[in-house]
Amino acid sequence: MIEVVIIRITISSNFDLNLVLLILDLIATLILVVVVTKASRRREVNPTVNVVDQVKLLESRIVNNIDMFRKTIERVKDSNLNILSAIEIRLKELDRTTLSLSEKLDKKLSKIESALTNTVNVKIVNRLEDIDCVFRDDGLIVYGSYDKKFVVYITQALRVLEGANFEMLEISKDGSTVSIGVLGRVGGKTLYCLKESLYPVRFDSEKILKELGGIIGQ
Amino acid sequence: MASKDYEEIIKRIVSKSFGQIERCVIASEDGLPLATYGNPDEINEIIAAISAPLFAATQDVIKNLEKTKVIKIDVELTNTKHLVIAPMHNNIIAVLSSQNPNLGLIYYLVEEVAEPRPEKEKSTSEEKKEEGEM
Numbered sequence: 001m002i003e004v005v006i007i008r009i010t011i012s013s014n015f016d017l018n019l020v021l022l023i024l025d026l027i028a029t030l031i032l033v034v035v036v037t038k039a040s041r042r043r044e045v046n047p048t049v050n051v052v053d054q055v056k057l058l059e060s061r062i063v064n065n066i067d068m069f070r071k072t073i074e075r076v077k078d079s080n081l082n083i084l085s086a087i088e089i090r091l092k093e094l095d096r097t098t099l100s101l102s103e104k105l106d107k108k109l110s111k112i113e114s115a116l117t118n119t120v121n122v123k124i125v126n127r128l129e130d131i132d133c134v135f136r137d138d139g140l141i142v143y144g145s146y147d148k149k150f151v152v153y154i155t156q157a158l159r160v161l162e163g164a165n166f167e168m169l170e171i172s173k174d175g176s177t178v179s180i181g182v183l184g185r186v187g188g189k190t191l192y193c194l195k196e197s198l199y200p201v202r203f204d205s206e207k208i209l210k211e212l213g214g215i216i217g218q
Numbered sequence: 219m220a221s222k223d224y225e226e227i228i229k230r231i232v233s234k235s236f237g238q239i240e241r242c243v244i245a246s247e248d249g250l251p252l253a254t255y256g257n258p259d260e261i262n263e264i265i266a267a268i269s270a271p272l273f274a275a276t277q278d279v280i281k282n283l284e285k286t287k288v289i290k291i292d293v294e295l296t297n298t299k300h301l302v303i304a305p306m307h308n309n310i311i312a313v314l315s316s317q318n319p320n321l322g323l324i325y326y327l328v329e330e331v332a333e334p335r336p337e338k339e340k341s342t343s344e345e346k347k348e349e350g351e352m
Contacts, residue, residue, distance in 0.1 A: 139322020152322040156236050159320065 028062050125195060126204035128211045137190040143212060146194055183209050224253035231327045238323055241314040245270050252309060269303045269312035287334045304332035
């Protein structure tokens with residue numbers, strides 16, 4: 001009686017590993033079939049030989065070899081998995097670096113854009129008549145007129161900023177920009193000029209002060 | 219107006235002043251304090267006693283110059299403080315500022331509560347006198 005032994009080794013693995021093992025199964029089966037056929041022929045010639053024992057011995061050898069091969073493949077798979085996870089971590093790091101670089105670049109670009117826009121649109125104010133008002137550091141308006149409440153509270157804010165040595169202050173208000181510039185010190189009081197407009201402005205303090213001096217007699 | 223209302227007014231002014239006001243007094247036209255801020259209170263009494271006649275006198279003097287009313291009096295002191303007095307109907311509000319004050323802010327806060335003093339009704343004897351002069 002011819003016995004066909006099919007060795008099936010099931011390894012839970014990914015698709016490629018299963019395919020390899022299937023092929024191995026087939027090869028082993030074929031080998032067994034060949035061996036069993038040969039043995040049966042030999043038995044016909046020499047019936048004293050125990051074919052079943054020989055087949056079992058061969059089977060165990062093949063099973064051992066396949067087991068070793070499976071272990072090797074699993075080791076390879078594990079090492080591959082480690083490499084893959086390392087690559088994944090590295091890729092994530094790269095992603096983060098790229099993202100932060102992109103954000104930094106965006107910020108720099110927006111700054112450059114805003115600087116370019118300001119350079120193009122900025123208007124130099126050098127005449128007193130183009131200013132809404134000139135006020136002192138004690139909150140009193142000395143030229144022109146503007147919302148008194150705004151001026152007195154902005155004076156209070158300017159007093160806080162006194163040590164900051166700023167030249168310009170811009171405040172967004174109801175869709176327009178209120179620009180406040182330092183004109184200089186006259187009679188022990190610091191003078192500020194204020195202009196509300198839709199575009200950014202820069203003050204020519206020297207010219208404005210000269211014109212103001214002619215008007216208020218300083 | 220009740221005394222509580224005067225206290226509320228003073229509280230509001232002082233809280234909005236960012237420390238620019240050292241003392242604040244609401245006084246009757248005869249110089250009696252109705253509500254005060256700042257310690258000691260004796261000085262507030264002095265401010266009330268000075269401010270009320272000072273304002274009344276200024277108002278009388280100005281009346282001889284221009285037919286107008288006084289909105290406020292600002293007394294500038296050598297220590298850079300200011301005493302600002304303004305009418306509140308028949309009373310006055312007097313504010314003593316801190317040194318180098320944000321004067322614009324003090325004016326703004328005082329003007330918010332100030333009310334011009336109403337014209338005094340002329341007595342019948344005064345009216346007769348004026349008619350006689352004419």
